[in-house]
Amino acid sequence: MSKPIIQVKDLSIFYGEKKAINSVNVSFSEKQVTAVIGPSGCGKSTLLRSLNRMNDFVENLRVEGEVLYKDQNIYAPKIDSADIRRQIGMVFQKPNPFPKSIYKNITWGPQINGYDFDPDALVEKCLKRAALWDEVKDRLDDSALALSGGQQQRLCIARAIAMNPEVILMDEPCSALDPKATSRIEDLILDLRNRYTIIIVTHNMQQAARISDETAFFFDGDLIEFGDTKEIFTNPVEEKTEDYITGRFG
Amino acid sequence: MKSSIVIDNVFKSVLFLCVAMTLLVTATVILILGTESFIFFQKVSIFDFLFGLKWEPLLEPKSFGVLPLVAGTFLVVVGAIALALPAGILIATYLSEFASERSRSFIKPALEILAGIPTVVYGFFALTFITPVIRTVLPQTEVFNALSAAIVVGVMILPMVASLCDDGFRSLPRSLKEGAYGLGATTFEVIRYILIPASGSRIGAAVVLAVSRAVGETMAVTLAAGATPKLTANPLESIQTMTSYIVQVSMGDTPRGGIEYMTCFAVGALLFVMTFAMNFIGNYFINKMKWEQA
Numbered sequence: 262m263s264k265p266i267i268q269v270k271d272l273s274i275f276y277g278e279k280k281a282i283n284s285v286n287v288s289f290s291e292k293q294v295t296a297v298i299g300p301s302g303c304g305k306s307t308l309l310r311s312l313n314r315m316n317d318f319v320e321n322l323r324v325e326g327e328v329l330y331k332d333q334n335i336y337a338p339k340i341d342s343a344d345i346r347r348q349i350g351m352v353f354q355k356p357n358p359f360p361k362s363i364y365k366n367i368t369w370g371p372q373i374n375g376y377d378f379d380p381d382a383l384v385e386k387c388l389k390r391a392a393l394w395d396e397v398k399d400r401l402d403d404s405a406l407a408l409s410g411g412q413q414q415r416l417c418i419a420r421a422i423a424m425n426p427e428v429i430l431m432d433e434p435c436s437a438l439d440p441k442a443t444s445r446i447e448d449l450i451l452d453l454r455n456r457y458t459i460i461i462v463t464h465n466m467q468q469a470a471r472i473s474d475e476t477a478f479f480f481d482g483d484l485i486e487f488g489d490t491k492e493i494f495t496n497p498v499e500e501k502t503e504d505y506i507t508g509r510f511g
Numbered sequence: 512m513k514s515s516i517v518i519d520n521v522f523k524s525v526l527f528l529c530v531a532m533t534l535l536v537t538a539t540v541i542l543i544l545g546t547e548s549f550i551f552f553q554k555v556s557i558f559d560f561l562f563g564l565k566w567e568p569l570l571e572p573k574s575f576g577v578l579p580l581v582a583g584t585f586l587v588v589v590g591a592i593a594l595a596l597p598a599g600i601l602i603a604t605y606l607s608e609f610a611s612e613r614s615r616s617f618i619k620p621a622l623e624i625l626a627g628i629p630t631v632v633y634g635f636f637a638l639t640f641i642t643p644v645i646r647t648v649l650p651q652t653e654v655f656n657a658l659s660a661a662i663v664v665g666v667m668i669l670p671m672v673a674s675l676c677d678d679g680f681r682s683l684p685r686s687l688k689e690g691a692y693g694l695g696a697t698t699f700e701v702i703r704y705i706l707i708p709a710s711g712s713r714i715g716a717a718v719v720l721a722v723s724r725a726v727g728e729t730m731a732v733t734l735a736a737g738a739t740p741k742l743t744a745n746p747l748e749s750i751q752t753m754t755s756y757i758v759q760v761s762m763g764d765t766p767r768g769g770i771e772y773m774t775c776f777a778v779g780a781l782l783f784v785m786t787f788a789m790n791f792i793g794n795y796f797i798n799k800m801k802w803e804q805a
Contacts, residue, residue, distance in 0.1 A: 357690040424695060
């Protein structure tokens with residue numbers, strides 16, 4: 262196991278009175294793919310969104326505990342949450358490209374953040390890394406909304422890569438895609454794993470098994486089990502984990 | 512026949528009658544505007560009317576160039592939009608992005624109160640409060656001036672602009688904003704570069720419908736802007752709008768049936784065509800937006 266890049270310490274998250282995450286402790290390793298699995302409503306998306314302060318926009322949400330990114334608590338008062346999101350990018354459940362051209366979808370982030378970059382080179386690099394270049398290189402000025410769902414999602418990954426993040430959070434990135442598009446995204450995640458730390462929430466157990474190095478299993482706001490993906494799927498310690506991965510509930 | 516069927520049929524006929532009434536009224540208005548304007552345009556060439564630079568139908572030698580009235584109307588409309596559009600977008604931004612549900616629940620009704628104030632009160636307010644304020648800052652301002660009218664008309668259309676923009680912002684999928692935040696954008700950048708451009712059609716519709724409302728606004732401009740048809744771009748001068756001209760002729764001692772009186776219908780028809788076109792364009796924007804969302 263390589264060194265941790267994100268450490269979650271005694272993290273509890275409340276929606277109003279309701280506790281969604283219950284004092285969770287977990288570490289995410291650098292340049293690894295970590296899958297977060299668990300039944301619907303177990304808090305896995307809430308946890309993921311707390312890692313780059315995407316939860317800030319939810320009303321009545323309260324966070325207790327710490328999330329250390331490179332040993333810095335991202336919930337410390339002096340932290341600029343936008344700066345955290347520049348380093349910890351995100352890909353969402355439903356592809357959400359901007360209603361702009363393919364080209365501008367890539368350059369928008371670096372541009373508003375005042376990065377010094379060569380736009381043509383950046384667009385080519387990011388689209389190549391996201392395995393989209395060959396499909397769109399002749400129509401970079403077309404609207405991103407004209408792409409298929411799978412292409413849109415790869416564009417969103419390219420858009421995240423353009424910010425040169427250390428970590429990419431993925432919130433069920435394949436749930437709105439067909440099997441073929443899903444397998445392309447999975448291949449892409451495997452390609453990216455040596456460059457970025459990837460934390461992916463997924464409903465799909467086979468997907469977690471195929472693409473991740475480590476797996477965290479959540480149930481009802483608690484982290485039940487965390488460890489090497491092979492171990493979790495072949496030899497789980499906890500009974501609940503075994504029940505879930507063998508499909509007895511969820 | 513069963514009695515319930517009879518009642519149903521009667522009910523249906525009554526409802527149909529109600530619909531027929533409204534259509535009939537609309538048709539009658541259009542018909543009268545059309546025929547009276549037609550008679551007017553047999554005496555005055557439509558070209559002289561539309562492009563003439565001098566509007567003096569009540570003085571000899573008479574001239575019937577409507578452009579000064581159109582210019583007066585647009586001076587007020589442009590001023591009103593210049594005030595209401597930025598303010599409306601800012602209010603909508605606050606409502607949709609910053610306000611909690613609790614503060615929304617009393618800001619929105621407060622805005623609607625603005626829309627419910629009778630326009631004559633606005634006119635009176637412009638004349639007795641806004642104009643004196645303008646005159647202390649800019650003493651050369653005339654007692655009747657386009658600026659004070661533009662300000663109150665702006666306030667009048669503000670709730671509509673704010674509400675339509677707010678609807679537009681809130682109808683955007685949350686995921687779009689999240690995508691931008693996820694790239695490290697600040698709230699300001701999300702609003703400026705994502706929210707406002709993506710709501711372009713909505714904002715366009717809001718502007719066009721607001722213009723339509725402002726063009727037709729009568730009472731406030733009659734009271735505040737004066738009765739001096741004038742081709743000017745100076746908002747501190749007294750002007751006359753199309754609507755307030757119609758008021759002047761309808762209320763005054765202009766003899767019925769004369770050419771002076773007929774001008775009313777010609778100006779009215781022009782006004783009708785303009786607002787009709789605006790509403791048409793506004794609804795086009797709204798439909799276009801539905802397509803975009805589908």
